[in-house]
Amino acid sequence: MTLIHNRSLDDVAETAPTLGGNAVTRAFSGGSIGRLIGMLALIAILGFLTIYPLAMLLYGSLHSTPPGLAGEFNLNGYRAIMTTQNFLVLVNTVGISLAKTVPSLTIAVFLAWIIARTDTPFRGTLEVLITLPFFIPPILTAMAWGMLGNPQVGVINLVWRSISGSQDPLVNVYSYGGVVWHMCQYSIPFLFLFTVDAFRAMDPSLEESSRMCGASRWTTFRKITLLMMLPVLTSSFMLSFIRGIESFESPLFFGLPAGIKVITTDIYEAINHRATPDYQYATALSFAIMGLMFLLVIWQWALLRGKSFQTVTGKGFRPNVMELGPWRWVTFGFCVLFFVITVVLPVGQLLLGSFFRFFGFYTYEMLTLEHYRAVFSNSEFWRALRNTMMLGLLGATATMALGAVVAYVSVRTRWRGRSLIDGMAWLPWMMPGMVLGVGFLWAFAMLPGPIPIYGTVWALLLAYLALGTPVAVRVMTGAYHQLSYDLEECSRVHGANWFQTMWRIMVALAWPAFAVGWVLTFFGIMRELSASILLYSVGSETLAVVLLKLWANGNAEQVSVIGLMMMLLVILFRWVQLRFIKARISKL
């Protein structure tokens, strides 16, 4: 293990300057009562957002009937999940998740390194383009890959057969490989977004020192670059691995025809495909998985405890851009290949199909703009778009603000209870979305009557806040781990109050992570269905609900039109983020 000899947090606590100012300032800057109030406020907020719905689900797992129905407390749900069949399904699920997380992380780190640390041509444009698949509803890319890679008439196989003369298909997406591939389509851009800014925040002097001491480029990359990114890498690995365990669309779409079962399909069946929804079984199974996942979090805490990963110090630096010479065209080629396979092929299908009456039937007489007209003249779509944009803007901003505060307290203070809030912020990520949605429904509906949350837009907003917090906290934790404590101290010693320090140091230096987290959260809200469908009320439909209605009615082409519009929005957001905000905030 290579450690960087910046000052550790233990030293900082002893020397942190005591500041005056108002109560709020004091709450965050060190006064013991203020600190207590601040911490209690955070615990209360996170408790309401995460513990309360989970407590309702825990009740569901321990009670023979869901909340509101007469029944008795028992452990039948937990007994029912203890079967050999479930164990095999769990092993299968973990295997699939590992099979997608490890290559995804490897490719994502490589792509992030290419974009952030090399002189690969057009890397600014590539940075936006290679993340696009993440923002398309999974059902659309599943449909596109079904058209491309089905063994009978998939485009890839038709081309393969005509070139090779073979009768056997080259690929079959309805297989383990297909499930893993479709999941990778989402996890690679997600992990890339998570890691790329950590590469940018790397002080090249550390790597230069290593090289000066005789280490090879590869050893330096392994022992310095990657190790310094350990908080980001472990966080993103865990987020991706846990999400893989909870993944539902890919196994259902590509796994079911091949007889592949995962935990989430079992949970889905328990809720949707039994005479009476078996919430006790579904919640018990979810809690068992959650328990296993929490072991991972503990592993991460143990791994990072006592080590410092600061790369952004008071000393000025520019991230070193490696000159690759002719090899830059190889890295460029890799990015382009990745872009073509993961973006052009599926998105091309969606774009092409949106101009024809039916996907896959590309004849002149089928050409039409009918789907665009139908979407643009659909008043429900516009209403849902307005609602979703409002919820997205508010929700993403609030989530990132909360995530930033939680991450700050958990990483950069020694407040008692900081591990508690860090753990609480993880919880929503560990519960499958379809179960957590039910938890929100139970929690908000069962609130006392005078608390006007259920049936209002606030229920959606609070659910999104809870759902987005784990990503927000992880993104900001990774960024804060890299900032040296000297910077904060320096600011405060020079007379800046806590808020000025936060704004000038913690926000200005961590803004790229904040912006990436904001985009991830915003589009997470745009796509969220499990909680939305249970919490929306008449007039507060969200885009995901409208997409479900269109999909359920067989309007896949209209869903594609909306998916493409969402993608354009991503390009716009990322462009604004990378060009405009960067320039402004860098001046702070």
Added chain:
Amino acid sequence: MTSNKSMTAATIRQWSRRLFLTAAGGIAIATAVWQPVQAQDAEWEKVVEAGKKEGTLVLYTALVGQPSTKKIAKAFTEEYGISVEVLEARASEIRERVRVEQAAGRFAADVMFTSEGQTRLYDAEDKSIDPLPVTPNSQKIKPQFKLQVPMASVMTIPYGIMINTGLVKPADEPKSWKDLADPKWQGKILADDPRAIGAGYLWFFSTHDRIGEDYLRKVAGQKLVFTRDQRESQRRTARGEYSIYMPVILTDMSDLKGLPVKFIVPEEGVGYVLYGNVLLKKAPHPNAAKLYLDFLQGPTAQKIYASLGYGPVIDGVTEGLPADIKAISEAKLYGTSDSRRQNEMLGKAKEIFK
């Protein structure tokens, strides 16, 4: 002659008396019947007036994304001036919402559009619905749709077989459910998963009871490929991945016009799901809800459903429809599922289709 005359006069008197008595009796019966009818009409008029005053109806529907919902809501608003707020979600989601809302004392919805099987669960387990009111149109539906459970039947969704016309020659087309067991279709059938509640399970249930388990075991030997996305599966079959998709929602036929597919009504008849409206407990707009229940069993709504291929629950609304739509709308109903045997039959489906 005289005696003949007196006999005739006596006969006439006798008949006159009978006629008088009959007429008097008739009038008395008619009056007796008319008075309650009149009273019922007056009572219904009060419901209409009260419903109009309520002005709004909140409808929850488990039939997601169906354009018919909006069409009918619009027709209802035109008829009574009552606006309809519609909340759509899948069956299990909408059921849990209603259950939790009522448990928490939040009575937000008036009417729910759902299936007969779900209604049985709402009634027996959740206790979330009220008995059905007697409305003018509720008396006119076909006897087979007058149910023991408190659901006002509205329409049936018919399920049949879909083929890709590019892959299946006309002479080879399956004509019945039994034809699917023909070994020539091995590996060529895409099927909705019978091991989970849905269309595939409906097919499993109805053919199990009507044709028998041996038939299902034969079909299991056909190496079916399972799916749970009905609309996408129709497209996959149209694109040539499979020769047959079953069971298909026959009303989707008009949405796929222009594609190389054919929808087949099996000789035995169609599998079906009966849908209808239930009145939710403590509905905030109870009179508007009664009007809506009645309206959906009346000719206006029934004609809308029949025009889309759904099976109506009253007679006389399929005249003038295009032949293909009429064939689906009037298709013989072969079988449906019974939620009381759900766990038993799901277990059997999992055992046969491992």
